Amino acid sequence: MRTQNPALPRKIRIFDTTLRDGEQAPGNAMDPEQKLDMALAIEAVGVDVVEAGFPSSSASEQRAVRLVSAALTSAYVSTLNRPIHADIQLAVDLAGTERHHLQIMATGSDIHLEHKRGVSREQAQDECVEAIGFARSLGARHVTLAIEDASRGPDDLLRPLITESIAAGADALTIADTTGCMLPSQYGGLIARIRSWIPDDIVISTHCHEDMGLSLANALAGLEAGADEVQATVAGIGERAGNTPLEELVTVLTYRGDELGCTTTAKTDGLYGAYELLSRTIGLATPRNKAIFGANAFATQAGIHQAGILRAPFTYEFVEPYRYGRERSIVIGRHSGRAVIRHILLELDADPGDGVVDRIYAEHIAGRPGAECMSLPELRRAIVDSGVLG
Incomplete structure (x- = not known):
């Protein structure tokens, strides 16, 4: 388990997934040029990583990844990929290896293994380990094991998947509460257990959904338990009820970072401009009662x-x-x-x-x-x- 000097705040990485998880939800589609404009507005806020998309899904996604990866100057680019060679090779061809966080999807629960994929735990683990090794062989500097439905995965599934993937070369883990089913104490407990299994230099990233209205609370519980990064979206857009809202996360770290022992390079002053651009781009209506961006917020x-x-x-x-x-x-x-x-x-x-x-x-x-x-x-x-x- 890592130790921390309580007098020194931890620098929290912010990973923006507006262009991937946010964009793939119904009504949120953006063309490559619109994604580029959004990526630059999000980068200007000061986030650390901008996820450009899922390159193997379409030619439009491929163009977006190429445009965004070429344009970013301070943030890293990220892509999401299946654990197969063709996906990984394509992502590397589009975004390179130096400033690219290449995410490889893993299956984190028996529910998904049985009812969605129809493969065994061993098969799912082996494909991830092999894919991570392949990404490293191409020169990928940053490879993330992105564990879908990790919040419903038992420890005896997650622990070997994680430890073997790290041994193969993964330097980060995304722990997804894909269905938004966890309470903050449960999600924090999961992050704490995973932190105890792995070396201190492995990054843990939270990816929390809003199905029960707990995405931000769960992300903060994850930070308190030892997570290093939060995945978020502008206005919380994303699958179903959405994701951890970027603006709320940055606000909490700005106003309450001292109590959390956390700090961030992200700034509040560019957030509303990014939201206005997103609203114009996808026709997002402004609610009256949303924190920070709501019509009645102030x-x-x-x-x-x-x-x-x-x-x-x-x-x-x-x-x-x-x-x-x-x-x-x-x-x-x-x-x-x-x-x-x-x-x-x-x-x-x-x-x-x-x-x-x-x-x-x-x-x-x-x-x-x-x-x-x-x-x-x-x-x-x-x-x-x-x-x-x-």
């Missing part, structure tokens, strides 16, 4: 909240909008109170007496239909135009 209508924010934003803003290039929004609706009216009157150098405040409140807030809202500038104009100030 907006408030409730009078009690507005009273606090108008005096000191940190009363209700732990996560700060300016870090993402976003703006605070005070929305006026039927749940707003008198504090926002007094704020506007003071800005206008008008008398914020209770009589004036009550008249404005009755006309513009109390009588407002439930679904109708206005912005702070709109309310200011309405107050001026109403003539209530004399």
Whole structure:
């Protein structure tokens, strides 16, 4: 088991899989040029690895891998491949061997071995060991054993698969909670056991899905248990309910990295731009209530909240909008109170007496239909135009 100086934060690698796992979900398809644009926006955030795609799946994927691998300058490129020579050779031909994290898929559960693949544990292990050796023979510098459905795999399947693959030349492991079925304590326990089986210099990467809404919690549990890398996607897009959201992960490491003993080179300030590009590219609608990117993430209508924010934003803003290039929004609706009216009157150098405040409140807030809202500038104009100030 590795030891860590608690005074020194661990540098966590961030592996972005927006262009592979994110893109393969229904409605998220991108052409190679769009993938290139997204890859550069994601790289600009400061992630360590950008997964360009699954090259053997189509000619379009092959072009995307070639374009992305040639364009990246700070991040490494990654590809996902089956444990067969043709896939591996193609990936090396497209992305080279130096700055390429070549992932080889492994089967991590008896469920998948029996019901999907129809092969034995021994056959599945042997094909991975042989494929890793072949990748190394081609000069691949970084070879990852990517274990699908590892969260439902027993230790007596996973341990020999992992140890034999490392002996063959794998320098990283992806531990996938493919169905999003684990609790954080369970996933953390799995990562801790795997960490105890392997040398300290082998990287463990989390790949968590959102089926029960636990992808970020599981990824963080993995980090606390000894994982070195998190696989994530912009806005959490991906198969079914999606993956660990990149923006939420970076936010946690930015605001709570000290408590986790972790740090990252990824920055918050490019995240919203990457999200806006993704939204335009795949027609992704913005929800109201999503962390960081939601339409209401930095907006408030409730009078009690507005009273606090108008005096000191940190009363209700732990996560700060300016870090993402976003703006605070005070929305006026039927749940707003008198504090926002007094704020506007003071800005206008008008008398914020209770009589004036009550008249404005009755006309513009109390009588407002439930679904109708206005912005702070709109309310200011309405107050001026109403003539209530004399």
